[in-house]
Amino acid sequence: MDFSQRLQQISANPDALTQIGRGLEREALRITPEGTLSAQPHPAGLGSALTNQWVTTDFAESLLEFITPVSRDVDNLLTQLSDIHQFTYSKLGEETLWPMSMPCFVGSEDDITLAQYGSSNNGRMKTLYRQGLKHRYGSIMQVISGVHFNFSFPDAFWDQLFGEQTAEARQAAVSDAYFGLIRNYYRFGWLIPYLFGASPALCGSFLDNSGSALNFEKVGCGTYFLPNATALRLSDLGYTNHEQSSLKIGFNSLEQYLKGLQRAIRTPSEEFAKIGVKVEGEYRQLNANVLQIENELYAPIRPKRVAQSGEKPSEALSRGGVEYIEVRSLDVNPFSPIGITEDQVRFLDLFLTWAVLSPSDPMDDAELACWRDNWNRVVLDGRNPDLQLKIGCNGERLSLQSWGLRVFAELGQVAEVMDQAAGSDHYQQTVARLKTWVENPDLTLSAQLLAQIKQQDGIGKVGKVLAASHADALKTRDYQFYAEQAFEQEAAASHAKQQQVEQSDTQSFDAFLEAYFDYLK
Template structure:
């Protein structure tokens, strides 16, 4: 008997060990005009401080909103929180809308994209300068691609069931190792996510003309460039990736190996980025000339995380306390959900990442990681191609994507029974039964459904605007389900006060602040 059946049998005896899964969602969305053009307005003051607001901030650009739900132990509550944040935001936007697709709306020039600003504090200026560096390194339009991040952690009862009685130190090491087992399996099998939920099969012409990636795109209008079987251009080399990071060898066999890889990445000089320079007569251009300015620049489909204390960097938090949760970063914005993600996706992600933690997970070499990376690339570029084959590790054996999918879903179905016992429902089995049929019929996938609408209307802009307008109507009506209007108003005001207090507390020059920040990084 392999370890997966053993672990599954253990959980079958203690199904309640799966109760208490914690989740959080981060959703990005561009503000656009009623005409479907990128907004040129600054972040609305009615939404508070982008630096300190708990639930509403910005990512790369002033126009790129990011919504963050609190940690919740109910999938339904997570979705209602996200609905409420959207509802409040829409009611502050006047006539502006939120672009419902991952790939950007029409953008005439990179200079039309206003970098996000966070005030005059050192931390705020550093956040803005980091984005200035991203602009010079990769171009602004690549940075306004939107996605959804899914944060997930297991309850202590889950670890108790798997590991039994342990000392505190041993328990945390076991948990970190288990999360890295999960991460390795996500790299092996996570291509299932863009196959099922990839939603960026086509590009607006304004984006395509700024791309340097050579792919054999078809063009059906000045507005639409696409590939016949693509699932997620966002995850391709054309999208939100960093080819300069291909030289990095960041391993996922354990926490120590991962931290060593991150440490090397933020200290490795780049000849390409050195040509940009750190500073010129007009001011700073980037934080430094290394392959990564800071850890946040590491592009990955999944990350190990721990909540940081005070001014801790992500790797410092991990080194201090081990892995606390994982962040799934390979989700496109779902255009068929007004919040960019729906309950089917959440239940599937619950099920899939739990399976990744329970399934056998051998250590992974750099060579094997490259093999699995090739599978991801094939799926994001031609995932809906009939008979598409993927390699199994690096031993030369191949299966069709559908055959792979059936193998994985056979074990997911077993796990779904136990998870439904824990939650006294049939939601996980229902999702399993539905999604496995998408391997028989790729027209059911989100990318196929969106591509059908784009081809029918012969315009990405029309499709996006229609969805955005419908979402605006939806959120202009109805009541809050989890939050209240008063809570949003109070948080908005409090966030502005928090930013002001941070600015008043500046006691170093910006140059000194940066020097101390990076000196600390060298001592990791």
């Protein structure tokens, strides 16, 4: 079946498209009123970073991460994220949240304190993992922020697509469909940094530590930019691991993906071995393999399954197949107090639905390299009106605008069906608005941000103004989904839960690590 036939097939059941599961994870650095990185520890009023379900930390003490539960309603999803931000601001004092993906001014690596999770073995392992990342890639690269979008189709969607199946056949069919989606994401997902990339410029303090050879232009006393860049966060300056480039992890099946992932966490790295694992009684990293643990794999999209207690991500996938996918290529939207907007969520709904319904042939390493080259062209030069993208590995090319409009024509069909199911026109409005961004690159987030940076003479000034504006908006709103008391109770309960975890440890840290990595032997 082709795309249109599949779309017609799922449109017969409104639940197939109105019961999509979504979750958001937004990262944000805490900054001082002067616009520099906060040196304060994670605020105690926010609870334990180890056990709080809504507010935690990512790489550093100053790098907050906000997590929503799964929601079937777009408005509820964004309201939940707004409430979490609102509560967080009530505990920040004079601090605000840096509104961009690329970090604010950071004097040196030593200004970044690794996230601390207490004295439990699990908590110490989380910090040691970050210690390894620091030694491998440097701390400044690790405080780049992003927004992750978790997405799953409901059972009704698969029922319409596949009909009646045994549980075993359904599990395999769903995993295959998600991997088809992932392959199409690599083929066409450059639309996401084109539209929503918001890191066309960066602070010179970051560039000093990157050793980049890109031909940057300068504005103000220390802001560097590329004229047509969209998402420098996704370039070689950001989340890359050159050791991983040789892994060749494939996306043609769950089995191929898991095999590649297992190889990565078992492959020793000569470069990382030079760091040492335990030197003079002090751990420097979890191990010297290409990946310390599976989470270290940098990818713009990941297949996922909720893990059971004590289960590793790949074990969960192997047990139950793909349950949802995690989109990881979204920059923080600097113009939204919560880092993402309704249009962005609805576009991702449309794009991911289109990607799973569209034909998706197997992809070899050479083809994957072609698509990665397209992504790189878009993140570095995406607003160049003359930019040409590959449409295969045979040398044929098409302008970004022409190709983007072809995709939008089919996204419009998905929008009609999704609006019909929901009894609204929200998705069609999103398509109409964002189509103009394809036609006019000056409307994209990166263009809007770069214009402000040039106008205000630097990224620091823009960041401080936006941060203050977002703080005011979040502090003056009313809670709309959660009650403030729910956050206070969760914060208190998370501190108690961390204490319980710490008191229940019976192994030494050395023995704990040995048991955890027993599967590598």
